[in-house]
Amino acid sequence: MRAAYVCGTFDTKSRELFFLRQxxxxxxxxxxxxxxxxxxxxxxxxxHPREVARHHPQGESAVFSDDRGSAxxxxxxxxxxxxxxxxxLGGIISAGGSGGTSMATQGMRALPIGVPKVMVSTMASGDTRPYVGPSDICMMxxxxxxxxxxxxxxxxxxxxxxALAGMIAHPPVVxxxxxxxxxxTMFGVTTPCVQMLTKRLEDAYDCLVFHATGVGGQSMEKLADSGLLxxxxxxTxxxxxDEIGGGVLSAGPTRLDVFARHALPYVGSCGALDMINFGAWDTVPERFRARKLYRHNPTVTLMRTTADECRAIGEFIAAKLNAMRGPVRFLIPEGGVSAIDRPGQPFHDPEADRALFTAIEQNFRTGAERRLLRLPLHINDEAFADALAAAWHEVSRPAANIRRA
Known part of the structure; x- marks a missing residue:
């Protein structure tokens, strides 16, 4: 019988944790x-804590120190x-303050999506992203x-x-x-492309669309890491x-690394690489106030990427593509990368786009199962959605042995 794991700092929270156990x-x-x-x-x-500590890459001596933060x-x-x-392990639960929450949820995030996870925390009525991340942790x-x-x-x-007992006793219906x-992956400014693409593929695939807001990309890659895609x-x-330019919707420097660990078919593009995201207009850092800014809505302000930033973005993407183990197709829409990157729109900047496209092309390593395609199309053109679907059919043919959701 699978067990419910009650985890936490028993030196300070033993009464509460034993209450959960009972x-x-x-x-x-x-x-x-x-x-x-x-x-x-x-x-x-x-x-015992020492048994847990032995799983540290440097052994238990790396855990027990005089500095509470590092410990x-x-x-x-x-x-x-x-x-x-x-x-x-059938499910996991913990209770604690900021330190206990940080430790417990790091372990919870390592578990696959679908494994029951409950965290009772003093930190749950606030910004829970550092604790939940891309996982399905239930914060109370x-x-x-x-x-x-x-x-x-x-x-x-x-x-x-x-709640934990119910989740363990009544697992979700397959x-x-x-x-x-x-x-x-989708953004508002690439929605037409993704909607056309899903219509072409939904008969054969269960299409899971992720909002590319930082945690969205992380969530998609968490599922890929769990063998669920x-x-x-x-x-998009x-x-x-945002990672390169200092925006608020970065998925971190490890974006795309999952495809170096797993040989999954990958088709990518340049969706919304013309923009860096900030919150409301008055939250844009002072150093960026002279840049080309666009009020997307009252809570989102967009900043146009420069040619130098686009060059760095292209180099970042090419390096990640080169490390991928599975078949790769990367499609470049030469007519623009978002709804507001086309003639007459506020982020139309052919020079910046050329810097992006050239950096990707010059650094990308081609191969039998690794191809880069430059197309004279806008990302939201119907023909571009057709090209993405065709590229997917190419890379997915040899993927018969990939675990399916």
Whole structure:
């Protein structure tokens, strides 16, 4: 029988964590308690902190130090490695403050999508992106501090335990479709392209569209890493522009690295690489106020990428494409990369686009299963959607052995 894992810092949160254990056991679940404390105190948990710490790449000595910040960071890394080794894990739950939340959720994020994950935290009523990331962690606000068992904590922790037990006892119904899952990336300014593309492919594929807002690209790659995608048509690589140019919607420097780990078919393009994203107009950093800016809506301001930024973006993309293990097609829309990058539109800048396209072309390594196509089309032209679909059919033919969703 798969177990419910109760994880946290038992030196400071033992009452609350044991309350979770007892609640789960009353519901008939087998429970494993895992201690993430870095204080060195004796542990009452099933799994001692030192056992977790041994999974750190540099061993347990890297975890236990006098500096609390580095110790919790090292324990989080050790826990991430530890949790990957557990073959009886049916679900995981934790409760804690900022430190405990950071450690527990790093391990939770390492688990595949669909494995039940519940985090009761004082940090849940705020920006939870650092904790949840691209994963399906259920964050529950603790209301009071996670300190003591009283009428409020009993209600919150009891509900959390019941939620985890329900998820373990009643796993989601397996999707009725037998079609392989295909990941696609979209932005508002590339929506026509992706909509036309999905219409061409939806009869044969379960098309999963991800909003390229940073966490969207991360979520798509999390599914790819979990073996839940047959491949990707990465129409909208705009998150890379934010990474290079300092915008707010970056997916981080590891964007596209998953395809160097897994030989998945990949079709990509330059969608929305003409823009770097910020929040409302008054949130744009002062150093960018003289740049070409565009009010997309009251909460989003766009900044046009320069030729130098486009060159750096192109070099970044080419390096990632060169590292990919599977078949690759990358399509360049010479007529413009977004709805506002065409003649008469605010971000039309042929010089910047040429810098982008040339950087990709000059640095890309071609091969039998690796091709770059430059097309005299706009990204939202129907013919460009046709070309993307044709490229996908080319790269997906040898992918019969790829695990399907």
């Amino acid at each position: 609640s789960l056991e009353r519901l008939g679940l087998r429970v494993v308690t895992v201690d993430l404390a870095t204080s060195g105190k004796p542990s009452p948990a099933s799994v 919790t960071g090292a324990m989080a890394l050790a826990f991430e490695s530890f949790i990957r080794t557990r073959r009886d 606000y603790s209301v009071t501090d996670v300190q003591g068992i009283h009428r409020i904590s009993e209600a919150v922790l009891g509900n959390a335990a019941n 999707a009725s479709t037998s079609k392989p899952a295909l990941g696609l 047959a491949g990707v048509i990465d129409v 690589t705009t998150e890379i522009a």
